[in-house]
Structures are given as C-alpha cells and as structure tokens.
Amino acid sequence: MARYLAGRAAGVVVILLLVCLFTFVIFFTLSPDPAVMICGKTCTPERIHQIRDALGLNEPFLTQFFSFLIGIFAGRDYGEGANLVHCAAPCLGYSFQTNQSVWDMVVERLPVSATVAIGAAVLWLLVGIAAGLVSAVKEGTWWDRAAMGLALGGSSVPNYVLALALQYVLVVQLQVLPFPQAVAFGDDPVVWFQSYLMPWVVLAAGYACLYARLTRANVIDTLAENFMRTARAKGLSPVLTMRRHALRPALTPIATIFGMDFAALLGGALITETVFGLNGVGKMAADSIAKNDQPVIMAVTLLAAFFVVVGNVVVDLVYTALDPRVRITAR
Amino acid sequence: MSDLLVVEDLTVTFPTARGPVDVVRSVSFTLGRDETLGIVGESGSGKSMTSLAVMGLLPKGARASGSVRLDGVELLGRPDRELRRLRGDRMSMIFQDPLSSLNPYYTVGLQIEEVYRAHRGGSGKDARKVAIAALQQVGLPDPERRVDYYPHQFSGGQRQRVMIAMALVCSPELLIADEPTTALDVTVQAQILGLLAGLRKDSGMGLVFITHDLAVISSIATRVLVMRQGEQVEYATAEQVFAEPRHDYTRMLLDSIPRIDDPLDEGVTA
Incomplete structure (x- = not known):
C-alpha cells in the first residue's frame, strides 16, 4: 500500500511537471510580448527592456522555467536593487494586469x-x-x-x-x-x-x-x-x-x-x-x-x-x- | 403421508409480439420425500422454466397455470409475499453458474447469513455460526476463515459448494438444482454430485435435479422426467428409463452418452 501510494504520488508529480512545461512552452512561443502589453501606449524600447528584466523575461527559456518551478516550492525574487520584490513560496508570480499575487x-x-x-x-x-x-x-x-x-x-x-x-x-x-x-x-x-x-x-x-x-x-x-x-x-x-x-x-x-x-x-x-x-x-x-x-x-x-x-x-x-x-x- | 411436491398440468406462457407462446405445456410429476427426480432435456426444452415456475421465480410477464403443490399447499396464484416466506426456507434452488449467481460485492458469509436471518431472525453472531456450520457441512476446508472470503476467491467447485450451503442453511424440504454441475469440470462434477446425493440422503429432503446430460443423473435419480420443446415425453422410474426407454427421443439421448466400449467412429481422432 505504501509503495503503491508512493508510486502514484511520483506519477502525479511527473504529470504536473509536464503540464507545467507544456503550458510554459505554449506561452513562451505563441503569445504576444507581455512587456509590450504592460507598457501600454506611450512606451519606449528602454522601458520595455526594463519591464522584461523585472519579469525575468530576458532570461533563457529553461532558466525562466526553473525559476518558475523553484518559486512554487521555495519562493523567488523579482527585479534587482531598489526594485527587488520577494515572492514567498508558494509563488505563482504576479498578475500582469493587477500586480496581485x-x-x-x-x-x-x-x-x-x-x-x-x-x-x-x-x-x-x-x-x-x-x-x-x-x-x-x-x-x-x-x-x-x-x-x-x-x-x-x-x-x-x-x-x-x-x-x-x-x-x-x-x-x-x-x-x-x-x-x-x-x-x-x-x-x-x-x-x-x-x-x-x-x-x-x-x-x-x-x-x-x-x-x-x-x-x-x-x-x-x-x-x-x-x-x-x-x-x-x-x-x-x-x-x-x-x-x-x-x-x-x-x-x-x-x-x-x-x-x-x-x-x-x-x-x-x-x-x-x-x-x-x-x-x-x-x-x-x-x-x-x-x-x-x-x-x-x-x-x-x-x-x-x-x-x-x-x-x-x-x-x-x-x-x-x-x-x-x-x-x-x-x- | 402426502407427496412433497405435486405438479399437475403445469403450463408456462410467455407473451410475445406474435401472441402468447407456451414454453412449458401440461407437465405433471410428483416428488416424494427422500426422492430424487431428474429432469432431462436439451436447452430450450422448458426444464428451467418448469423449476422457476415451482419456485415462483418466473421472469416478468410469464404466466403459469395448472397446479403446483408443496406438501399439499397450492403455490400457483399465491402472492409473492407468501411465496417469499417459503423460498430459501422450505424450498431452495441452486443454479448453473455459481460465479455469477453469487454477489461479487459481499462475502460468502454475509450471503449465507442473510438467508438465515430473513427466515429465522436472530443475531448476526448466531447467523455467522450457522454460516460456518453450513460451509463445514458442504465440505469446504477451513470454514472459519473462508466465511469472510469473497466469491472470486474460491474455485468453481468451491463456489458451487457455497451455493449449496446457502440453499441448505434453513434445512429446506425441497431443493431444486438447475444444472449445478454443467459449468464445472468432470472431476469436480463428480464431487458435487456425490455431495448433493449425500446431503439429500442425510436430510431426507426431496431433490429435483435438472440437467441436459442423462449420464449425470443415472447415478442419483430415482425417477426421470424427459422434456422436449416444452412437453414431457417420458416420465418413469430411473431403471425403466435406462433399461427400456419408451420414447425415441429418450433413446436418442441415451445413445448420445459416450461409452468407453463404444466403437470409434471412422475419421474421428482424439
């Protein structure tokens, strides 16, 4: 019984990781740049770059993916210096729309x-x-x-x-x-x-x-x-x-x-x-x-x-x- | 002392789209206490319908006419409420396929206990003791432990033993066994036949044994009723039927029993 449950739990984790990965791939490759959307109408390339930095979007795909995963279990930090925001575990990030956790x-x-x-x-x-x-x-x-x-x-x-x-x-x-x-x-x-x-x-x-x-x-x-x-x-x-x-x-x-x-x-x-x-x-x-x-x-x-x-x-x-x-x- | 079971002119009718059809026509027989009646016939000959009519278990829509008397009391036309008191108590039935005839969701103990409690009442503890004794009676090894087993945990022969224990737990006067050995392999068949014959002798109940295989009942039946297409073609003592069958159909059934001294047909190889 214990062995069975451990096996099933491992299966659950693997499936959830795969779901995570697929969802991440879809939004990384297919959706429009969220930084552009957040920036609004009066926007400069510098501002976009700044936002991308704050959101971690300038990182390579895998780094972003793992930051997301680590955030869920251990929490993560967004931005640097004065702009640093700590997101405690379980961290699923912040809404692009409302900035809510x-x-x-x-x-x-x-x-x-x-x-x-x-x-x-x-x-x-x-x-x-x-x-x-x-x-x-x-x-x-x-x-x-x-x-x-x-x-x-x-x-x-x-x-x-x-x-x-x-x-x-x-x-x-x-x-x-x-x-x-x-x-x-x-x-x-x-x-x-x-x-x-x-x-x-x-x-x-x-x-x-x-x-x-x-x-x-x-x-x-x-x-x-x-x-x-x-x-x-x-x-x-x-x-x-x-x-x-x-x-x-x-x-x-x-x-x-x-x-x-x-x-x-x-x-x-x-x-x-x-x-x-x-x-x-x-x-x-x-x-x-x-x-x-x-x-x-x-x-x-x-x-x-x-x-x-x-x-x-x-x-x-x-x-x-x-x-x-x-x-x-x-x- | 009157006969245990008297069936007179029993006719079972099914409604169909093309009008009513008689699946059993004017069947009559008697069964004494301490007797075994073999009902023989091929599938569709009406032998199962005859026994279901006796038990009052005919499928919805089917109608039985004539007379069925258990110990002098007419059963046909009695409300189900009254028949229910007799079923499982004074008359019991076992069926061909013990696996599907037992409910897979409950232990065999519970399924035996519920018959006893339905008719005799009493506490669950008493019923459990009775169930264990019933399993012991049918020769199931280790009944104290097996009483808590589920049907799928038994072999085919053991399951039929459980069915028999369930049927006999209230010591009925009449037991109807509808092809109880057909689904079993040959050696187990012989064991179950021996068990039924022994239990019948010990208890003095009447046994109706239904089969399509004349060879099976040759060893245990005192009288034989041969049925074909809903009609009885022969009804006589077992000796008569086996020694000098009067009907061609009976002779044909007898000839279909393979014998060790039969000459091999040309071209047939094992």
Whole structure:
C-alpha cells in the first residue's frame, strides 16, 4: 500500500511537471510580448527592456522555467536593487494586469468554485440518481419514458442558455431571486443561498441528466444479473434485495465517474461562474485568457491539472474500497 | 403421508409480439420425500422454466397455470409475499453458474447469513455460526476463515459448494438444482454430485435435479422426467428409463452418452 501510494504520488508529480512545461512552452512561443502589453501606449524600447528584466523575461527559456518551478516550492525574487520584490513560496508570480499575487488570487477564489461545485454535486447526485433509480424500477412505464426524455433533452441544453433563461425568468421577470452577490455564508446565509442557488441548478442540470441515464442503465443491467435471481430465490424482501444486492454493484461505477467530474469542477466552472459573475477560479481563467495574463493562466491550468490528477488517484483508491475484486498491487 | 411436491398440468406462457407462446405445456410429476427426480432435456426444452415456475421465480410477464403443490399447499396464484416466506426456507434452488449467481460485492458469509436471518431472525453472531456450520457441512476446508472470503476467491467447485450451503442453511424440504454441475469440470462434477446425493440422503429432503446430460443423473435419480420443446415425453422410474426407454427421443439421448466400449467412429481422432 505504501509503495503503491508512493508510486502514484511520483506519477502525479511527473504529470504536473509536464503540464507545467507544456503550458510554459505554449506561452513562451505563441503569445504576444507581455512587456509590450504592460507598457501600454506611450512606451519606449528602454522601458520595455526594463519591464522584461523585472519579469525575468530576458532570461533563457529553461532558466525562466526553473525559476518558475523553484518559486512554487521555495519562493523567488523579482527585479534587482531598489526594485527587488520577494515572492514567498508558494509563488505563482504576479498578475500582469493587477500586480496581485497569483497565489493570493487562487486562495481567494477557490472557496467560491468549491462552493459552486459542492452544491451542484449534492444536487445532481440526489436528483440524477433518484430519477435514474425510479426509471430503472419502473422501466417502460410513462414515468420512465418522460424522465428519460427530459434527461436526453436536458443534457442537450447548453448551460449558458439555461443560465440566461433562469436569470431572465427568476431575477428579471418574477423577481423571486436577487442577482447573485458575493456574500460570505457567515455574513448573510439567506442571500448567500439565494446567490448560489441558480449557479448550482444550472451546473447540476446537465450532470443530473447524465447521471439519471447512467444510473438507470446500470440498475437495469444489475437487475438482470444472476445474483439478483439468487437473492429472490433466497426469499429476501424486495427492499433488501434492491438495497443490498442491486444498489452497490449499480452505483460503484457512478462513484468513479463522479470523482472525475467533481475533480474537474474544482478547477473552476468557467461558463457558470462567468455568466453569474461569481469570482471563482473559472471566471479567473476566463478573464486571464481574455487579457493574456500569463501567470494567472499558468496558475489556473496547473490548478485544474492538479485536481484532475489527484482526483484520479482518489477515485482509484475509493474503487478498491467499493469493489472487493479490485485490489491494489504495487507495480 | 402426502407427496412433497405435486405438479399437475403445469403450463408456462410467455407473451410475445406474435401472441402468447407456451414454453412449458401440461407437465405433471410428483416428488416424494427422500426422492430424487431428474429432469432431462436439451436447452430450450422448458426444464428451467418448469423449476422457476415451482419456485415462483418466473421472469416478468410469464404466466403459469395448472397446479403446483408443496406438501399439499397450492403455490400457483399465491402472492409473492407468501411465496417469499417459503423460498430459501422450505424450498431452495441452486443454479448453473455459481460465479455469477453469487454477489461479487459481499462475502460468502454475509450471503449465507442473510438467508438465515430473513427466515429465522436472530443475531448476526448466531447467523455467522450457522454460516460456518453450513460451509463445514458442504465440505469446504477451513470454514472459519473462508466465511469472510469473497466469491472470486474460491474455485468453481468451491463456489458451487457455497451455493449449496446457502440453499441448505434453513434445512429446506425441497431443493431444486438447475444444472449445478454443467459449468464445472468432470472431476469436480463428480464431487458435487456425490455431495448433493449425500446431503439429500442425510436430510431426507426431496431433490429435483435438472440437467441436459442423462449420464449425470443415472447415478442419483430415482425417477426421470424427459422434456422436449416444452412437453414431457417420458416420465418413469430411473431403471425403466435406462433399461427400456419408451420414447425415441429418450433413446436418442441415451445413445448420445459416450461409452468407453463404444466403437470409434471412422475419421474421428482424439
């Protein structure tokens, strides 16, 4: 087990380093000179050179790359003499746009994205799995057809369309919800809940539709298994038969998919956060790409990769706990 | 004393797009206590459907008519709630493929215990003791440890032993074994057959043994029912069936048993 975990951790580090490298290469070679952008309209070549120096952009590629890496683990210094700025570890640099520490931006915005992701996940798991279960048990009935028709339709609606429609109806027309505001839970729980409700629903809708269809298919497959016939032949109650013998085999694959989906969402729900003006990591990503804010783009890319890769490891570990046939063996 | 199981004029009907189809037609047989009935036939002959109808386990949509009486009590038409009390308790069934018939997510101990607790109640501790004893009874070595194993940790023959232990944990009067040895290799087949015959003798229960292989039941059946395309073609004592089969189809099945003294067909090599 310890050996397995050490191996997986090493794998995570290697993948993250590669993601770092690729992102760095892309921005080093493809993007316009950030110094020019920072300098603005009235700019002299000397000024540009000065800015490039301060940002470390005059260094060779590999030196820049390693400075970036070292910055994450040990912190780094920008500029020289009177202009010297120390960036403490974990240092992800400073935004070209606002000069804010990128790490501070991440720390500030991650809770927003996590709140969006957790709330939506609770919603889509409850609704999706419940709908899928009922559909499977009532296979072929009008309920099944209606629910699955809705799920198919629902998963085809882009979530920005749903977001705008909900906002128009609930906020503008009916005025039952306020426009989402950045309120901490502790300050005003009611407004907090009202502000996050629409993002949760919008983000959860597509997943709920998908999970309903997955759950239905898995449960129907499981109900046809021979061990379900055995359970009935043993005279077990229908409730016990369903709860113990059908649900665990049917839901285990869904736990895996959920782990991956949720991990990806922690890296920011780009569209939902942008539409509702929530200052999460997703909106930070959208803004930084629009403004070519390289340090921020690097950070959000790394963050998303980190969650996906770590999520993968967690999913594998959880799977071994859920399915006794799967056992960890160190390679 | 009345017969243990009386089946009269049993017909099983499936609805299809082209109207109802009878997969079992007017099958009748009786099984005494302490008796073994062999039901023989090729795949699709309706032998499994016959046994599922007895257990009340027919697939959704299928309908059974006629009469099935266990110890004089009519089972057909009884609500599932009542049949459930009998299944696993007074009548049990084991199936062809023990790997897929056991739930891979739970230990064999739990799967045996839950039958006992469903019918007899009691604490988990008691049920565990019963499960260990049941595993011991079917000749599984080291049952105290193996009770916590998962199905995939056993061999095919051991898994079928687990299935048998599970079926017998409440000491049923009737055991239906649906091709219990088909998925096993020959030496294991013989062991399982011997085990079933021994357990049946010790407990005095009635055994219905379903197979497509006449040779398998020649050693354990007292009576034989031969089925073909949903109908019974022959029903007689085992001696009669093996000595002087009355139906051509039975004769054909008998001839299909390879014998060590058969002359080798031309052109057939091992």
